Amino acid sequence: MAEHTIKAFDDEIDRLRGLIAEMGGRAEAAIENAMLALQRQDLALAAEVVQGDKRIDAIEAEVEKLVIEVIALRAPMANDLRDVIAALKIVSVIERIGDYAKNIAKRVPLIATNRQLLEPMSLLPSMGQVAAEMVHDVLNAYAARDPDLAQAVVERDAVVDDFYNSVFRTLVTFMVENPKTISECAHLLFVAKHIERIGDHATNVAEMVYYAATGQTMPERERGGTDVQAEI
Amino acid sequence: MTQDQINLAIANPKMSARDVNVFYGEKQAIKRVSIDVDMDNVTAFIGPSGCGKSTFLRTLNRMNDTVASARVEGEITLDGEDIYASSMDVVQLRARVGMVFQKPNPFPKSIYENIAYGPRIHGLAASKADMDVVVEKSLRRAGLWEEVKDRLHDSGTALSGGQQQRLCIGRAIAVEPEVILMDEPCSALDPIATAKIEELIHELRGRYAIVIVTHNMQQAARVSQRTAFFHLGELVEYGVTSDIFTNPRQERTKDYITGRYG
Numbered sequence: 148m149a150e151h152t153i154k155a156f157d158d159e160i161d162r163l164r165g166l167i168a169e170m171g172g173r174a175e176a177a178i179e180n181a182m183l184a185l186q187r188q189d190l191a192l193a194a195e196v197v198q199g200d201k202r203i204d205a206i207e208a209e210v211e212k213l214v215i216e217v218i219a220l221r222a223p224m225a226n227d228l229r230d231v232i233a234a235l236k237i238v239s240v241i242e243r244i245g246d247y248a249k250n251i252a253k254r255v256p257l258i259a260t261n262r263q264l265l266e267p268m269s270l271l272p273s274m275g276q277v278a279a280e281m282v283h284d285v286l287n288a289y290a291a292r293d294p295d296l297a298q299a300v301v302e303r304d305a306v307v308d309d310f311y312n313s314v315f316r317t318l319v320t321f322m323v324e325n326p327k328t329i330s331e332c333a334h335l336l337f338v339a340k341h342i343e344r345i346g347d348h349a350t351n352v353a354e355m356v357y358y359a360a361t362g363q364t365m366p367e368r369e370r371g372g373t374d375v376q377a378e379i
Numbered sequence: 380m381t382q383d384q385i386n387l388a389i390a391n392p393k394m395s396a397r398d399v400n401v402f403y404g405e406k407q408a409i410k411r412v413s414i415d416v417d418m419d420n421v422t423a424f425i426g427p428s429g430c431g432k433s434t435f436l437r438t439l440n441r442m443n444d445t446v447a448s449a450r451v452e453g454e455i456t457l458d459g460e461d462i463y464a465s466s467m468d469v470v471q472l473r474a475r476v477g478m479v480f481q482k483p484n485p486f487p488k489s490i491y492e493n494i495a496y497g498p499r500i501h502g503l504a505a506s507k508a509d510m511d512v513v514v515e516k517s518l519r520r521a522g523l524w525e526e527v528k529d530r531l532h533d534s535g536t537a538l539s540g541g542q543q544q545r546l547c548i549g550r551a552i553a554v555e556p557e558v559i560l561m562d563e564p565c566s567a568l569d570p571i572a573t574a575k576i577e578e579l580i581h582e583l584r585g586r587y588a589i590v591i592v593t594h595n596m597q598q599a600a601r602v603s604q605r606t607a608f609f610h611l612g613e614l615v616e617y618g619v620t621s622d623i624f625t626n627p628r629q630e631r632t633k634d635y636i637t638g639r640y641g
Binding site for chain 2 (some may be wrong): 148149150151152153156221222224225226227228275323362363
């Protein structure tokens with residue numbers, strides 16, 4: 148894209164985009180590390196994720212401040228305006244994604260090592276990976292202003308929803324059969340729900356990326372799944 | 380590029396231009412511009428210096444007639460009537476299509492006389508009492524009455540710049556125009572005086588078709604509902620103002636309004 152006549156404006160936009168890239172990268176790592184901590188019962192790593200969320204929150208505040216400054220001082224128009232508004236909305240969503248990762252990490256100490264639990268937990272790592280990849284790809288779509296890549300991310304949300312439904316059913320069955328694990332399984336249910344929400348949030352970001360890049364709202368996708376649990 | 384990609388369909392145009400070319404001697408300043416202007420919306424013409432927006436504005440009430448080297452081709456109509464037809468009375472046309480200029484230019488006469496001059500030569504007031512009514516009404520519509528009602532016989536040139544510009548708008552209004560053309564009406568004014576003119580434009584909307592040329596894109600965004608972007612004598616894009624400023628269709632429009640013009 149051509150440069151602005153006022154170079155400082157370009158610098159501010161670059162800084163904004165850099166901050167969002169950093170924030171998104173940290174959120175993605177937080178998801179991966181939280182899931183890793185859960186699998187390995189790594190309390191130190193879990194604590195690190197919780198601690199790391201502070202930086203994500205701080206970047207959100209920094210972006211908000213910068214966006215307000217840019218709007219006030221530069222009066223951005225057209226794609227620039229869409230860009231900064233999208234930035235403002237995207238950071239609030241990434242902040243939520245960071246919170247979900249933190250929440251998963253906080254549950255790690257509450258889900259005690261229990262050989263029995265390996266079975267219902269088996270799907271969670273793959274589910275977490277898909278969600279983390281969605282976050283990763285949507286940030287690439289943002290960096291490249293790529294509406295097609297953004298659309299591809301949205302389509303992948305169905306995979307996360309399907310995972311959630313499977314995990315939900317598996318856990319319910321497992322709880323019925325193993326009532327002693329109900330407390331831990333309830334936490335795992337929350338973990339699954341958090342990952343499912345991360346997928347939804349990545350979808351929201353993708354829609355904003357699409358809008359910022361094209362000026363159009365993303366065409367409504369076909370809702371293939373009829374399973375109600377994904378909607379809850 | 381087809382016309383409908385860059386142009387706006389307007390159902391009941393007050394003024395219409397079709398394939399208008401303007402030449403200053405050999406130089407072509409306006410290239411095949413077709414555009415409609417309607418009654419209910421304020422239309423802003425924007426574009427960089429030398430893009431032809433002011434030249435084009437001046438074709439709408441034949442101000443270019445006063446420039447010896449200027450030549451206008453194409454058709455411009457007011458309510459369907461060709462304003463360049465030989466039967467068109469130019470003085471009458473300029474009463475119907477009034478103009479406000481960049482620099483406030485009140486006559487060196489009293490405030491009252493500045494307003495009364497036009498109605499008098501056009502025979503719009505039969506008596507002194509009639510004229511008093513016209514003057515008050517015009518000054519009220521121009522948002523100036525309260526500020527000047529006690530000193531109507533002071534000189535118009537003694538007013539502040541912003542007041543002078545509102546006096547000029549009042550003077551244009553006094554002859555009951557249908558269209559008001561404004562050529563950068565706020566470029567000589569401070570932000571408060573500018574805001575007052577912008578508020579006035581908002582109040583006059585609907586009563587007159589208003590076309591404003593402005594260098595200030597924020598002003599176009601604030602006062603208009605339709606925006607036309609001119610570049611190198613061409614009409615690049617004409618659309619709903621909110622679309623032009625959030626999602627312009629043409630690359631050149633985007634580069635200009637985002638400050639990437641190069």
